[in-house]
Amino acid sequence: MNDISNPIISDFKINEDLVWQMSRAEKYSLIEILRSLKPEVSLEIGTYMGGSLQVLSKFSSSVYSIDISGEPEKFLKNTFKNVKFLKGKSKELINPTISKIIESNNKLEFILIDGDHSKNGVKNDLNEILKFKYKNPLTIILHDSFNPSCRRGIKSIDYKNFPNVEYIDLDYVSGSFSPNDDYREMWGGFCIIKINPESTKVAKVNSSQNELYKSSYLLSVHLLKDIFFFLKPLKRLVYNLLGIRKKQDVYFNFNK
Numbered sequence: 001m002n003d004i005s006n007p008i009i010s011d012f013k014i015n016e017d018l019v020w021q022m023s024r025a026e027k028y029s030l031i032e033i034l035r036s037l038k039p040e041v042s043l044e045i046g047t048y049m050g051g052s053l054q055v056l057s058k059f060s061s062s063v064y065s066i067d068i069s070g071e072p073e074k075f076l077k078n079t080f081k082n083v084k085f086l087k088g089k090s091k092e093l094i095n096p097t098i099s100k101i102i103e104s105n106n107k108l109e110f111i112l113i114d115g116d117h118s119k120n121g122v123k124n125d126l127n128e129i130l131k132f133k134y135k136n137p138l139t140i141i142l143h144d145s146f147n148p149s150c151r152r153g154i155k156s157i158d159y160k161n162f163p164n165v166e167y168i169d170l171d172y173v174s175g176s177f178s179p180n181d182d183y184r185e186m187w188g189g190f191c192i193i194k195i196n197p198e199s200t201k202v203a204k205v206n207s208s209q210n211e212l213y214k215s216s217y218l219l220s221v222h223l224l225k226d227i228f229f230f231l232k233p234l235k236r237l238v239y240n241l242l243g244i245r246k247k248q249d250v251y252f253n254f255n256k
């Protein structure tokens with residue numbers, strides 16, 4: 001009824017066995033961005049069931065895909081021959097992975113960030129990526145830039161430290177309100193960050209749909225969650241006592 005992800009009309013043949021946690025608009029955009037860029041090397045943070053990875057794998061010569069869970073590699077290693085799966089926290093793996101790519105004189109031309117969506121998680125991932133000096137243009141897409149925590153992480157970066165960042169838009173693709181079964185939650189959206197080694201000016205953080213973002217936030221559960229943030233430890237305690245699973249648990253065991 002309320003499916004924002006399907007159907008897709010495209011000559012890109014989607015493998016329906018691979019759950020792809022993106023909206024139709026995001027899927028079309030990711031396919032077209034990668035079809036145009038044809039990256040030499042791509043990096044993905046947040047593999048899950050390989051939905052987005054199928055696009056990176058198709059249009060890149062090689063891909064590194066990082067996930068905190070070991071499930072994706074078990075599930076996908078026979079599907080993608082040009083992908084190296086890395087298991088661990090992104091904040092620990094981004095630096096050695098990008099160092100290795102640059103030292104081998106390969107061009108990292110595309111990054112999809114879709115892992116830890118907390119403010120600090122996004123901030124750490126971005127800081128780790130932006131501190132490198134790239135010799136070639138690099139396109140970064142951050143998924144879920146419409147989610148308040150994720151958006152705060154992107155906005156918390158001090159972009160004046162990174163003059164090679166040429167362009168940023170938090171709403172390159174607009175996000176969604178109450179998508180699928182997530183009642184009054186704000187998810188989705190693509191933020192784009194373009195890195196150009198020639199650029200020397202400090203980039204402005206554009207948010208081309210900020211009015212939509214602000215109106216949605218006032219009606220969202222995120223406003224209440226932010227007001228009652230101090231009760232979070234109590235909620236965790238009650239959930240543990242009642243044996244209620246956290247939403248993120250789905251990423252650690254695909255069979256449950």
Ligand SMILES: C[S@@+](CC[C@H](N)C(=O)[O-])C[C@H]1O[C@@H](n2cnc3c(N)ncnc32)[C@H](O)[C@@H]1O
Nearest residue numbers: 020021046048051052067068089090115116251
């Ligand atoms: C939203 S899913 C990725 C969806 C996928 N990109 C797609 O479009 O279908 C997020 C993934 O990030 C992983 N993840 C969460 N926190 C992480 C972290 N700190 N480091 C690496 N991976 C993380 C989760 O295990 C999960 O598989």
